[in-house]
Amino acid sequence: MYRATGELDVTFKVLYCGICHSDLHFIKNEWGNASYPAIPGHEIVGVVTEVGNKVQNFKVGDKVGVGCMVGACHSCDSCGKNLENYCPKVLLTYGSTYYDGTPTYGGYSDLMVVNEHFAVRIPEDMALDATAPLLCAGITVYSPLKYFELDKPGLHIGVVGLGGLGHMAVKFAKAFGAQVTVISTSPNKKEEAVNRLGADFFMVSRDPQQLQAAVGTMDGIIDTVSAAHPLLPLIALLKTHGKLVMVGAPDRPLELPIFPLLMGRKIVAGSCIGGMKETQEMIDFAAKNDIKADIEVVPMDYVNTAMERLLKADVRYRFVLDIGNTMKDD
Amino acid sequence: MAKSAVEEHEHTQKAFGFAATDSSGFLSPFHFFRRENGAEDVTIQIKYCGVCHSDLHCVKNEWGFTRYPIVPGHEIVGEVTKVGNNVEKFKVGECVGVGVMVGSCGMCELCGQDLENYCSDMVFTYNARDKDGSRTYGGYSDMIVVNQRFVVNIPDNLPPDAAAPLLCAGITVYSPMKYYGMAMSGKHLGVSGLGGLGHIAIKFGKAFGLKVTVISTSPQKEDEAVNKLGADCFLVSTDAAKMKAAMGTMDFIIDTISVVHNLAPLLDLLRANGKLITVGLPEKPLELSVFPLVLGRKMVGGSYIGGMKEAQEMLDFCGKHNITADIELIKMDYINTAFERLAKSDVRYRFVIDVANSISACKM
Numbered sequence: 001m002y003r004a005t006g007e008l009d010v011t012f013k014v015l016y017c018g019i020c021h022s023d024l025h026f027i028k029n030e031w032g033n034a035s036y037p038a039i040p041g042h043e044i045v046g047v048v049t050e051v052g053n054k055v056q057n058f059k060v061g062d063k064v065g066v067g068c069m070v071g072a073c074h075s076c077d078s079c080g081k082n083l084e085n086y087c088p089k090v091l092l093t094y095g096s097t098y099y100d101g102t103p104t105y106g107g108y109s110d111l112m113v114v115n116e117h118f119a120v121r122i123p124e125d126m127a128l129d130a131t132a133p134l135l136c137a138g139i140t141v142y143s144p145l146k147y148f149e150l151d152k153p154g155l156h157i158g159v160v161g162l163g164g165l166g167h168m169a170v171k172f173a174k175a176f177g178a179q180v181t182v183i184s185t186s187p188n189k190k191e192e193a194v195n196r197l198g199a200d201f202f203m204v205s206r207d208p209q210q211l212q213a214a215v216g217t218m219d220g221i222i223d224t225v226s227a228a229h230p231l232l233p234l235i236a237l238l239k240t241h242g243k244l245v246m247v248g249a250p251d252r253p254l255e256l257p258i259f260p261l262l263m264g265r266k267i268v269a270g271s272c273i274g275g276m277k278e279t280q281e282m283i284d285f286a287a288k289n290d291i292k293a294d295i296e297v298v299p300m301d302y303v304n305t306a307m308e309r310l311l312k313a314d315v316r317y318r319f320v321l322d323i324g325n326t327m328k329d330d
Numbered sequence: 331m332a333k334s335a336v337e338e339h340e341h342t343q344k345a346f347g348f349a350a351t352d353s354s355g356f357l358s359p360f361h362f363f364r365r366e367n368g369a370e371d372v373t374i375q376i377k378y379c380g381v382c383h384s385d386l387h388c389v390k391n392e393w394g395f396t397r398y399p400i401v402p403g404h405e406i407v408g409e410v411t412k413v414g415n416n417v418e419k420f421k422v423g424e425c426v427g428v429g430v431m432v433g434s435c436g437m438c439e440l441c442g443q444d445l446e447n448y449c450s451d452m453v454f455t456y457n458a459r460d461k462d463g464s465r466t467y468g469g470y471s472d473m474i475v476v477n478q479r480f481v482v483n484i485p486d487n488l489p490p491d492a493a494a495p496l497l498c499a500g501i502t503v504y505s506p507m508k509y510y511g512m513a514m515s516g517k518h519l520g521v522s523g524l525g526g527l528g529h530i531a532i533k534f535g536k537a538f539g540l541k542v543t544v545i546s547t548s549p550q551k552e553d554e555a556v557n558k559l560g561a562d563c564f565l566v567s568t569d570a571a572k573m574k575a576a577m578g579t580m581d582f583i584i585d586t587i588s589v590v591h592n593l594a595p596l597l598d599l600l601r602a603n604g605k606l607i608t609v610g611l612p613e614k615p616l617e618l619s620v621f622p623l624v625l626g627r628k629m630v631g632g633s634y635i636g637g638m639k640e641a642q643e644m645l646d647f648c649g650k651h652n653i654t655a656d657i658e659l660i661k662m663d664y665i666n667t668a669f670e671r672l673a674k675s676d677v678r679y680r681f682v683i684d685v686a687n688s689i690s691a692c693k694m
Contacts, residue, residue: 078602086602086627088578147627231618240440240448249624256593256618258608259393261632265448265509268630270623 018043153177347471380405403469485649515539
């Protein structure tokens with residue numbers, strides 16, 4: 001099932017794996033790239049059991065994490081800028097074909113072998129279970145907050161959607177010193193958003209009065225919502241020169257109103273996970289600022305129920321599979 | 331019989347122009363008044379006025395906010411005939427230009443950054459309410475009175491008729507090319523749409539040292555684009571094979587198309603981290619596929635004309651590089667025919683009204 005540890009590989013025992021909504025899309029073949037058996041999971045943490053003889057950055061016993069990628073070309077422009085995530089030949093942790101011709105299998109498994117380039121070190125004092133979701137959800141929001149310069153203290157950042165990605169965006173934005181407004185369709189999330197996650201404000205996106213009151217107040221918005229939704233009210237919330245960054249990807253085209261974009265010199269951009277260098281940087285930042293995901297740890301045999309609940313957004317805010325303790329060889 | 335405006339305010343300088351009075355957009359002679367030249371003002375005898383596609387959208391009320399009668403025209407070049415006591419930058423007899431704005435609040439953060447175009451109280455050259463409450467009338471007229479902040483100098487070496495379109499088309503493409511970091515020699519710029527905006531974008535692109543590819547629906551424009559305007563390549567957007575071959579090759583695209591069109595094929599032409607900057611103003615929203623944006627960290631940005639400081643910078647740049655528009659000079663009374671041709675993109679690449687030499691003949 002797994003390749004032997006190559007000279008640049010790190011083999012590790014998987015302890016925890018976060019359940020990302022992408023896992024669900026994948027196993028249902030919603031993107032058309034599943035070949036069965038399909039093993040998802042790309043928020044993986046574990047402990048190193050073996051290292052190849054040319055591995056420089058890891059040793060047995062280290063805590064490591066693996067996210068969404070396990071390979072890239074290392075010769076294109078994007079790779080040259082440590083942006084393996086934008087490499088046209090990027091290999092995904094699951095659903096791709098590795099260089100040896102085998103399919104890549106993800107973290108819902110007991111062990112993994114990964115090229116050391118695609119592993120990150122988890123500092124000793126981080127809680128492993130609550131760190132797992134950082135490997136996808138964390139980097140997915142951290143990267144655009146940095147790249148689009150939304151990490152400066154005093155900025156007003158909006159976060160659309162309060163799920164796995166959204167709750168991480170609130171935490172990182174607060175750690176960067178931003179004032180944060182959560183924009184959600186569910187009024188019942190307000191209490192948690194403000195009292196537990198630390199958001200400064202909460203706005204119900206379908207309430208025209210609340211939207212009107214906040215027009216032109218935000219420097220940036222991180223939009224984590226994958227369902228189709230109107231962009232016009234979000235663009236209106238931006239100040240002049242504001243940036244709307246999409247990290248969820250609706251499967252239908254959205255309407256893009258042009259006048260407000262032009263008249264305020266605003267942008268709508270996308271962002272997809274992050275490069276390996278910045279993933280390590282994000283983990284180190286999270287360690288320093290005590291940022292972890294809010295999770296519900298579940299045993300491996302709960303996974304199908306977890307997926308059903310995930311479909312209904314019934315989780316605060318990430319399931320994490322306790323693989324180390326509950327993955328049994330039947 | 332020419333129509334006269336009802337004078338609401340103390341405007342006493344007689345003016346004559348062409349106005350549309352309903353959404354047919356048909357322009358006809360129109361007598362009206364301009365304010366007296368104040369301490370901060372410059373009075374300009376209009377020599378030339380470019381015909382911008384926005385003029386056409388407005389006279390037909392395609393954007394829904396036109397108030398009639400409307401005198402369009404915001405690519406104005408003329409000669410200074412009066413200056414107010416506080417005006418030092420301009421002298422009688424000088425050749426000057428006026429673009430899309432004639433006022434702003436002057437006090438907000440954006441005005442402070444020389445970005446009057448993004449001021450929430452910005453006053454358009456036509457079809458707007460000026461600070462004294464009067465309606466603004468544009469450059470399809472014999473004279474205009476403008477606050478000095480909104481007047482620019484036209485470099486001596488530029489022919490004034492061919493310089494007129496720079497006041498809107500020029501600044502509209504120059505500003506985003508600077509702001510979004512496109513003025514980087516060696517990068518690859520796509521110019522979508524080859525009309526008034528597009529042809530000037532090619533010229534600026536080449537002056538910035540970029541490789542320029544034109545993306546157009548009209549194969550017959552290729553020869554001119556490459557041999558006359560200096561574009562390096564030409565892509566017919568309906569040629570699926572060529573579009574596919576060009577995928578992921580462009581660093582930036584300036585999208586000048588002002589009708590509803592599909593953004594997805596343009597986004598595919600961008601490399602990772604590429605920028606599509608839209609400067610056209612279609613009357614309905616466009617469709618945006620988010621997946622390609624996310625997968626390549628691409629962006630769609632807007633830009634709207636430019637501030638006054640950069641408008642002067644743009645004109646000085648044009649003076650240095652001898653850049654002007656390619657124009658067809660027309661008489662004032664040709665304007666309705668010009669609009670019909672413009673609607674069919676039948677112009678290479680901007681009509682310019684020879685106002686001073688033809689408007690008087692239309693008075694009745």
